[in-house]
Structure formats: C-alpha cells, structure tokens
Amino acid sequence: xxxxxxxxxxxxxxxxxxxxxxxxxxxxxWTDMVxxxxxxxxxxxxxxxxxxxxxxxxxxxxxxxxxxxxxxKATQVVELIYGYDExxxxxxxPSDRVSQEREFGAILMKNIDKAYTVLxxxxxxxxxxxxxxxxxxxxxGVDDWDDLDFISNFIERLFxxxxxxxxxxxxxVLNGLFSARQNRSVPPINYPRVYxxxxxFPNVEFWINGGIKNLVQAKKICYGSRNPDHCHDYxxxxxxxxxxxxxxxxxxxxxxxxxxxxxxxxxxxVAIDNPSIFWDADRYFYxxxxxxxxxxxxxxxxxxxxx
Numbered sequence: 001x002x003x004x005x006x007x008x009x010x011x012x013x014x015x016x017x018x019x020x021x022x023x024x025x026x027x028x029x030w031t032d033m034v035x036x037x038x039x040x041x042x043x044x045x046x047x048x049x050x051x052x053x054x055x056x057x058x059x060x061x062x063x064x065x066x067x068x069x070x071x072x073k074a075t076q077v078v079e080l081i082y083g084y085d086e087x088x089x090x091x092x093x094p095s096d097r098v099s100q101e102r103e104f105g106a107i108l109m110k111n112i113d114k115a116y117t118v119l120x121x122x123x124x125x126x127x128x129x130x131x132x133x134x135x136x137x138x139x140x141g142v143d144d145w146d147d148l149d150f151i152s153n154f155i156e157r158l159f160x161x162x163x164x165x166x167x168x169x170x171x172x173v174l175n176g177l178f179s180a181r182q183n184r185s186v187p188p189i190n191y192p193r194v195y196x197x198x199x200x201f202p203n204v205e206f207w208i209n210g211g212i213k214n215l216v217q218a219k220k221i222c223y224g225s226r227n228p229d230h231c232h233d234y235x236x237x238x239x240x241x242x243x244x245x246x247x248x249x250x251x252x253x254x255x256x257x258x259x260x261x262x263x264x265x266x267x268x269x270v271a272i273d274n275p276s277i278f279w280d281a282d283r284y285f286y287x288x289x290x291x292x293x294x295x296x297x298x299x300x301x302x303x304x305x306x307x
C-alpha cells in the first residue's frame with residue numbers, strides 16, 4: 001500500500017516535496033497542477049518542473065488541460081526531460097477559473113469523450129522503453145450526477161486508456177455554487193462508494209482521498225478494521241448515521257477484507273497544517289524497522305542544509 005501527499009496548488013513545489021522526503025523515504029510526493037499551456041510556452045520550465053533526482057521517493061507530476069495536442073506534448077516533457085515516475089491528469093479541480101472559464105479539471109467528468117481523447121494522447125506520448133504510468137485524479141460525482149452508476153460508467157469508458165484512479169471520495173458542485181474551499185468540505189465524503197468501485201473493477205487500481213487526518217486513519221483505510229461497528233451493513237448510504245460526521249459523511253474503513261486493488265490513500269491539507277504527523281510514516285505505515293530521523297531537530301537541520 002502507498003501513502004501519498006496530495007497535489008495542492010501553490011504548495012506542492014520542489015521545496016515542499018523535499019521536506020516530506022526528509023520525513024519519510026517512502027511517501028509518494030506530487031507536484032501541484034501544471035497547466036498544459038504553461039508547459040508548452042514557458043521558457044524557464046525548470047523553475048516549475050525541476051525535481052530533485054536524488055529523492056528516494058516516487059514523484060508524480062500532475063498536469064491540467066483539455067487539449068489533446070498540448071497534454072500529449074506535456075506528457076513527453078514531464079517524462080523524458082524531467083523523469084517523473086507518473087503523469088496524472090487533473091479531473092478534480094472545481095474552481096471557476098479552471099472548470100468554467102478554461103473547461104478542464106472537474107468539468108471533464110461531464111465530458112467523458114474529451115477526457116478519453118486527452119488521456120489517449122497522453123498514453124500515446126509515453127516512451128515505450130519506460131514504465132511511466134498515466135493516471136487521473138477525479139471526484140466520485142459531479143453536481144447532480146452523483147451515484148454509483150455515473151462514476152462506474154465514467155471509469156468503464158476511460159478504462160482502455162487509464163487504469164489508475166485517484167478518487168477524491170466526494171462529489172463536487174460546479175457553476176460557482178460552491179467555492180473551491182467549500183468543495184473540499186461541504187459535499188459528504190463517501191468511502192463506501194470507493195470500495196464498491198474497487199469490487200466492481202478488479203483490474204483497475206484505486207487510491208482514496210478526502211478527510212484523512214492522521215496515520216492511524218490512513219492505515220485503517222489501507223489495511224482494514226476488525227471493529228464490528230465498521231461492518232458495511234451499517235454503512236451503506238448517505239447521510240451516514242453511524243459515523244456521525246459533518247454533512248453526513250461516511251469514512252468507515254474496509255471491514256476485515258480490504259480490496260486488493262485499493263492501492264493506498266492520500267492526505268492533503270493536513271500536510272500543510274501539521275507536516276510532522278508524517279515523522280512515523282516509514283515505521284508505522286510502511287513497516288520499516290525505523291524512521292529516517294530521531295527527532296524534529298534532525299529534520300530541521302537536514303532541511304536547513306537543503307535550503
């Protein structure tokens with residue numbers, strides 16, 4: 001299983017990724033979203049995309065766009081010039097500037113044919129001698145299209161060109177009705193829908209995102225729980241009366257049997273608010289014998305030396 005630090009606009013820069021590589025040798029780190037036009041037209045692209053080649057961590061570059069040509073060329077640049085391990089297409093961002101004015105991000109959930117052709121172009125631009133993956137990050141619903149049938153049809157349609165889905169386990173609301181901040185907190189979290197998708201698509205790999213606050217939660221979600229209160233018989237619809245979370249969210253971990261294709265989970269805002277929670281990731285989450293640092297002073301000394 002994998003533990004990811006989510007891509008966050010204006011935060012997930014090179015220095016941010018380095019801090020988490022100091023805290024853990026195994027965390028998967030992401031860039032923030034880089035727009036396809038930026039990659040195509042920026043002269044000093046290294047200021048945006050340059051990565052630390054000595055990081056032991058897997059590094060993923062997220063791009064945003066709706067142009068088959070530009071997203072395909074961006075994939076070539078990200079893979080061949082900068083050497084990222086994976087290229088991810090953002091179909092998650094609900095902001096007006098992205099989804100409404102520029103028509104990419106979460107709005108592509110409503111335009112599956114366009115999402116398909118963009119992903120197809122990205123796949124076609126991956127070099128044959130590398131094992132670079134193409135993936136998407138999306139929601140489990142959008143506006144009134146918020147049920148298992150919709151997201152199942154979405155995944156089934158994209159399956160020929162994408163088999164890796166990072167699911168923000170809540171829907172998003174577009175057309176300016178919710179701000180980006182509200183879209184991260186108001187629509188209820190729906191973990192059971194992600195587990196249902198894992199069972200429905202055994203040949204697809206999934207990662208779960210949304211609401212995870214600490215390593216204990218992350219480990220339970222990835223490795224399951226034997227607590228009878230977490231039995232799926234009690235957590236099958238929203239609002240969830242059993243979890244008693246804001247907005248009727250359901251964040252129950254898998255009960256006893258974890259889907260093998262649930263490959264990991266992703267933490268976002270908590271990484272900004274309290275990065276020190278990852279100090280024990282290598283030992284507690286990944287099962288290594290020890291962590292790379294003994295205390296916070298050691299982390300700060302390494303980071304100061306880097307800066």
